[in-house]
Amino acid sequence: MKIAVVTGASSGMGRDFARQLACIGGFDELWAIARREERLLELKEELPVPVRPVVLDLTERESIERYAAMLEEEKPEVGYLVNAAGFGYFKAFDKAPLEGYYDMIALNDSAVVGMTYRTLPYMSEGAKIYNICSVAAFQPLPYINIYGATKAFALSFTRALNVEVKQRGIRAIAVCPYWTKTEFFDTAKTDDTITYYQCFTESKDVVAKAIRDMNKGKDVSILGGTAKLNAFLTKLLPHKFVMRVWCAQQKKPY
Secondary structure, eight states, X not given: OEEEEEESTTSHHHHHHHHHHHHHOOSSEEEEEESOHHHHHHHHHHSSSOEEXXXXXXXXXXXXXXXXXXXXXXXXXEEEEEEOOOOOOOSOGGGSOHHHHHHHHIIIIIHHHHHHHHHGGXXXXXXXXXXXXXXXXXXXXXXXXXXXXXXXXXXXXXXXXXXXXXXXXXXXXXXXXXXXXXXXXXXXXXXXXXXXXXXXXXXXXXXXXXXXXXXXXXXXXXXXXXXXXXXXXXXXXXXXXXXXXXXHHTTOOO
């Protein structure tokens, strides 16, 4: 049995990846992983391919081991792995709960590593790994501090992983969206800490671009000229200057 695995499949880019991979096909079943069972059941009814709802909280290491046990029992061939689960806070560092930061690091980084590690033995030539990162990965971001740092880790991990696994005919790509219209903001934005948003993109467009870029052999996917310029400039300019501009945009002291 050949499968696709999508985490964070209950909403946002995870859900759009499930939709678009279902249209591409080439697998027998899609394992949709998230905490909200009712959303997964809705997705199951929507997609034109068999969907297995897998209710797991990937902030917990035990959940990843439960997933590993499923793989061991069924021994599928995994054609796609999409690590789309994640969240962030728009807060001054000491204004968000420490437990929330621990969960953020666990979901945005540890789960990506764990899911990839457990899945790779079931992947063969032609398999693809999509890791949702962010344009935030390219610079230090005051007031989105820990989130940006988790995405910097995910970006570095994914690009290095791609070099390793492409020797086996497997590819990995870091998907780095700009501000994107998803439920991410329901958790991230709870006050006016962050007020300036240069532009927004649609989740489905980010996913479509990522699939195209994977097929072109790229290891990073960025949608839109503004986002690409942002990523480019943060490589050239001193990060102190970049942070000063960011703080000015958000009307915060530097």
